[in-house]
Amino acid sequence: MIDTVPFDAAVFGQTFTLRKSGEEGGSPMLIANPRLASLWDDGRAEAMSEPEKLLYRSNLLGSDKRITNYGGGNTSAKVMQPDPLTGEEAEVLWVKGSGGDVGSIKxxxxATLYMDKLRALKGKYRGVEFEDEMVGFLPHCTFNLNPRAASIDTPLHAYVPKKHVDxxxxxxxxxxxxxxxxxxxxxRIFGDEIGWLPWKKPGYELGLWLEKFCLENPEAKGVVLESHGLFTWADDAKECYELTLEIINKAIAFFEEETAGKTIFGGAVCESLGKDExxxxxxxxxxxxxxxxxxxQPMVGNFNDSETVLEFVNSADLRPLAALGTSCPDHFLRxxxxxxxxxxxxxxxxxxxVLAGLPAQVEAYRDGYAAYYDRCKHEDSPALRDPNAVVYLVPGVGMITFAKDKATARIxxxxxxxxxxxxxxxxxxSEYCGLPEQEAFDIEYWLLEEAKLQRMPKPKSLAGKVALVTGGAGGIGAATAQRYLSEGACVVLADINADALETTLEALAxxxxxxxxxTVEMNVTDEAAVDAAYADAVVEYGGIDILVSNAGIASSAPVEETSLELWNKNMSILSTGYFLVxxxxxxxxxVQGMGGSIVFVASKNGLAASPNASAYCTAKASEIHLARCLALEGAEAGIRVNVVNPDAVLRGSKIWEGEWLEQRASTYKTDKEGLEEMYRNRSMLKRNVLPEDIAEAAYFFASEKSAKSTGNILNVDAGNQQSFPR
Structure with missing residues (x-):
C-alpha cells in the first residue's frame, strides 16, 4: 500500500488532518452523471476490419471524459495479417502510438508490431533496473515499416493474452x-471479475506483471492498477468496449451509493462570489x-469556475488535499x-x-519545487525545469492554469x-493517497519523458503571445489575426460588428x-466597453502582449461640407479610440511586466494631405503623433509602439464599402471599379496593396524581428513620395 510523503516546503503543504466523511459543515456531494450507455452500432461495425473496429472503439471511448481524459489511455487489438514480405499470416499488435488521443485518433x-518479435523481447530483458532500454527495441518489432512510434505502454497490451485490450x-x-x-x-466492488495490482511505473516490468496476473487469473476480465487506472480485455472488440463501460458504471454506482448524504471535502468554509465578481x-x-x-517563455492562461472546481476550492480540505498532489501519472504530468x-x-x-503578497507566494512555490527536485534527483536526472506552478486554486473564485499554449492550459x-x-x-x-514524492519525481523527470520533450518542434515565433486586434472583423484586422495565428499566437478579435465578428471567428477557428x-464586441470610443473587453480577454488568455489598434472609419467631404458631427466622429474613433485602447x-x-508591442494601423493620409478628407487626415495624423508619445512613455517598460501606414487597401476592407468608396471615386473622377487601378498606377511601384501586406508589417512590429524598433513608421503603400517620413 502506498504511503503519502508530506512535502517539507510550506507552499507544498504541511501535515494536515483531514475530516472524516459525514462530519458536520459540508455540502452534499454533486450527483454523479448518468450511467455510460453503449454507443456501439452493429450495423456500422459489421463491415469493418479488426483495425477499423479498434479505431471505432477507441473514438467511442475517448468521446466521454468520464471514461478517459484527453491524451490518456490506450487501446489495442491483436490482428492476423499477411506479412508484406512472405505473404504468410502474422499476428500483429495494433496499439495507440506515442502521444495520441483515443478520442481523435485516426x-x-x-503503431503496428509483430507479436512474435514482441514475445522475443523477453530474451533481451535484463531486469527492472534496465527496463527503459526495452523501448529502444520496439522499433525492431515494427510491422510494415509503420512510422508511428510505439508508446511505453506497448508491453502492457502485448502480453495480455487477449485479442482486445482497453x-x-x-x-x-x-x-x-x-x-x-x-x-x-x-x-468489494468487483469481486473476482476485476483484479488489483500495486503501484508500478508504466513500462516493461508492468507488462510482465499484467501477463502474470492474466495467466494466474484466467477468469478475470480486467485489473485496477493502484494510483493509475483500469485495464479490461476480451476476444471481441464490441465485448471489450461494453465491458469497459460496465466496469466503470459499477464504480459510478458504488460512489453514488456510498457518498449519498455524506459531507464532501470536510464541508464548505467559504462561499463563491457571484459570476461577474x-x-x-x-x-x-x-x-x-x-x-x-x-x-x-510567455505563458497562456485558462480560467475554470465550474461547480466541481468551486466545491473544492471552497472546502475545508482544500489545502491538505491539494498538498498531496495527484495520483494518476497522466494527471500528474499535466x-x-x-x-x-x-x-x-x-x-x-x-x-x-493578495496581489501584494503574490510575489512571495510564487517565490515560495519555486523554492519548494527546487527543494523537491534536490531531494529526489538522480545522478542522470535532467536539469531542473520550470519551477512555477501550473494550477492556481482561488477560494470563492475558481481555478487558473498556465501553460505554454492555450490548449495545454485548458487541458x-x-x-x-x-x-x-x-x-x-x-x-x-476512504483516504485519498497521492503519488509518493519519489515516484512522482521519477515520472516527471523520466529520461524517456525528457527524450520526448527534446524531440518536440521548436516553438513558433509568437508562441505563448496574446494579441488583441481592434477592427478585427475587417480585411486588415482579419489578415493580421491570421498572420499572428500562423506564428502560434492567441488572438482576441474586437469589433463593433457582431455579425462580421462571428463570420471571421468561424473562418479562423x-x-x-x-x-x-x-471575439469581443467593443466600441473603441466607450471607455467602459474598452475596459470590459480587456477584462474578458484577460480571463480568456491571462493577459495581452500585442495590441493592434486598427478600428477605423473613413469619410470624405470638402471642409465647408464637413459637419461638426462628422469631424467629431473621426476624432472619436481614430484618435480618442486609439488613446483608450x-x-x-x-x-x-x-502589471504583467513582460513588455509588449503596440501597433497602430494609421494611414498614408496621416503624413500626406489629401483633398476632401480633412477630418480623416487630421485624425490619422493624431494617431501617428500619439504613437510617438507612447513610444517615449513605454520604452522603460519594454513596451514598443510603432505605426504601419497603409494606402488604398480596397480588398476586404470594411471602410471601402459604401459612401467612402463613392466619395473617393468622385474626388478622383473615376468609378469605383477603376479606383483600385487608379491607386495602383499612382503608386511608385505600380502595385496593389493588400490586407496581407499590412498584416506582414504588423507581424514584423509584433515579433522579435523588430525588438529594437519603437516610435517608427512603416509605410506599406507601394511607394508614395508625399508620405515619405521626414
Missing part, C-alpha cells in the same frame, strides 16, 4: 485506485501571475507535483492584499478537474482551432 495514429483512466476507477484501501475496495478577481490575478511565471493555493478570502475581498485544467473528482470519491469513502481565437494596454502590460 488509423495512422496506431486501458482507461476513468475518474470513478482512479478514485478507487487512489484510496488507501484500494485493494479491498476493488474486491469571480471573473473580476480572475482578471486581476491572471496578468499578475502570468508576468511572474513567464520568465522562460498538473505538476501540486497546485498553488492563492491566499484569497472571498468574505474579506482582500484582492489588493491541464481539465486534468485537475479529473483529480478533484478522484479526491472527492477517495476521500469520501476552422483553420486554427477555437482554443486560439476569441492604448491606455488600457499600457495598464495591463505594466
Amino acid at each position: 488509423m495512422d495514429g496506431f 486501458h482507461m483512466h476513468p475518474d470513478a476507477i482512479i478514485a478507487i485506485a487512489a484510496s488507501k484501501n484500494s485493494k479491498e475496495l476493488t474486491q 469571480r471573473r473580476k478577481v480572475a482578471a486581476a490575478l491572471m496578468p499578475a501571475i502570468r508576468g511572474m511565471v513567464s520568465g522562460l 498538473t505538476k507535483i501540486c497546485p498553488l493555493v492563492v491566499d484569497f478570502d472571498p468574505a474579506k475581498g482582500n484582492l489588493d492584499e 491541464s485544467g481539465e486534468f485537475y478537474v479529473n483529480a478533484i473528482n478522484v479526491m472527492r470519491g477517495a476521500s469520501t469513502v 476552422g483553420k486554427y482551432s477555437r482554443d486560439v481565437v476569441r 492604448s491606455r488600457a494596454a499600457f495598464k495591463l502590460m505594466r
Whole structure:
C-alpha cells in the first residue's frame, strides 16, 4: 500500500488532518452523471476490419471524459495479417502510438508490431533496473515499416493474452485506485471479475506483471492498477468496449451509493462570489501571475469556475488535499507535483492584499519545487525545469492554469478537474493517497519523458503571445489575426460588428482551432466597453502582449461640407479610440511586466494631405503623433509602439464599402471599379496593396524581428513620395 510523503516546503503543504466523511459543515456531494450507455452500432461495425473496429472503439471511448481524459489511455487489438514480405499470416499488435488521443485518433495514429518479435523481447530483458532500454527495441518489432512510434505502454497490451485490450483512466476507477484501501475496495466492488495490482511505473516490468496476473487469473476480465487506472480485455472488440463501460458504471454506482448524504471535502468554509465578481478577481490575478511565471517563455492562461472546481476550492480540505498532489501519472504530468493555493478570502475581498503578497507566494512555490527536485534527483536526472506552478486554486473564485499554449492550459485544467473528482470519491469513502514524492519525481523527470520533450518542434515565433486586434472583423484586422495565428499566437478579435465578428471567428477557428481565437464586441470610443473587453480577454488568455489598434472609419467631404458631427466622429474613433485602447494596454502590460508591442494601423493620409478628407487626415495624423508619445512613455517598460501606414487597401476592407468608396471615386473622377487601378498606377511601384501586406508589417512590429524598433513608421503603400517620413 502506498504511503503519502508530506512535502517539507510550506507552499507544498504541511501535515494536515483531514475530516472524516459525514462530519458536520459540508455540502452534499454533486450527483454523479448518468450511467455510460453503449454507443456501439452493429450495423456500422459489421463491415469493418479488426483495425477499423479498434479505431471505432477507441473514438467511442475517448468521446466521454468520464471514461478517459484527453491524451490518456490506450487501446489495442491483436490482428492476423499477411506479412508484406512472405505473404504468410502474422499476428500483429495494433496499439495507440506515442502521444495520441483515443478520442481523435485516426488509423495512422496506431503503431503496428509483430507479436512474435514482441514475445522475443523477453530474451533481451535484463531486469527492472534496465527496463527503459526495452523501448529502444520496439522499433525492431515494427510491422510494415509503420512510422508511428510505439508508446511505453506497448508491453502492457502485448502480453495480455487477449485479442482486445482497453486501458482507461476513468475518474470513478482512479478514485478507487487512489484510496488507501484500494485493494479491498476493488474486491468489494468487483469481486473476482476485476483484479488489483500495486503501484508500478508504466513500462516493461508492468507488462510482465499484467501477463502474470492474466495467466494466474484466467477468469478475470480486467485489473485496477493502484494510483493509475483500469485495464479490461476480451476476444471481441464490441465485448471489450461494453465491458469497459460496465466496469466503470459499477464504480459510478458504488460512489453514488456510498457518498449519498455524506459531507464532501470536510464541508464548505467559504462561499463563491457571484459570476461577474469571480471573473473580476480572475482578471486581476491572471496578468499578475502570468508576468511572474513567464520568465522562460510567455505563458497562456485558462480560467475554470465550474461547480466541481468551486466545491473544492471552497472546502475545508482544500489545502491538505491539494498538498498531496495527484495520483494518476497522466494527471500528474499535466498538473505538476501540486497546485498553488492563492491566499484569497472571498468574505474579506482582500484582492489588493493578495496581489501584494503574490510575489512571495510564487517565490515560495519555486523554492519548494527546487527543494523537491534536490531531494529526489538522480545522478542522470535532467536539469531542473520550470519551477512555477501550473494550477492556481482561488477560494470563492475558481481555478487558473498556465501553460505554454492555450490548449495545454485548458487541458491541464481539465486534468485537475479529473483529480478533484478522484479526491472527492477517495476521500469520501476512504483516504485519498497521492503519488509518493519519489515516484512522482521519477515520472516527471523520466529520461524517456525528457527524450520526448527534446524531440518536440521548436516553438513558433509568437508562441505563448496574446494579441488583441481592434477592427478585427475587417480585411486588415482579419489578415493580421491570421498572420499572428500562423506564428502560434492567441488572438482576441474586437469589433463593433457582431455579425462580421462571428463570420471571421468561424473562418479562423476552422483553420486554427477555437482554443486560439476569441471575439469581443467593443466600441473603441466607450471607455467602459474598452475596459470590459480587456477584462474578458484577460480571463480568456491571462493577459495581452500585442495590441493592434486598427478600428477605423473613413469619410470624405470638402471642409465647408464637413459637419461638426462628422469631424467629431473621426476624432472619436481614430484618435480618442486609439488613446483608450492604448491606455488600457499600457495598464495591463505594466502589471504583467513582460513588455509588449503596440501597433497602430494609421494611414498614408496621416503624413500626406489629401483633398476632401480633412477630418480623416487630421485624425490619422493624431494617431501617428500619439504613437510617438507612447513610444517615449513605454520604452522603460519594454513596451514598443510603432505605426504601419497603409494606402488604398480596397480588398476586404470594411471602410471601402459604401459612401467612402463613392466619395473617393468622385474626388478622383473615376468609378469605383477603376479606383483600385487608379491607386495602383499612382503608386511608385505600380502595385496593389493588400490586407496581407499590412498584416506582414504588423507581424514584423509584433515579433522579435523588430525588438529594437519603437516610435517608427512603416509605410506599406507601394511607394508614395508625399508620405515619405521626414
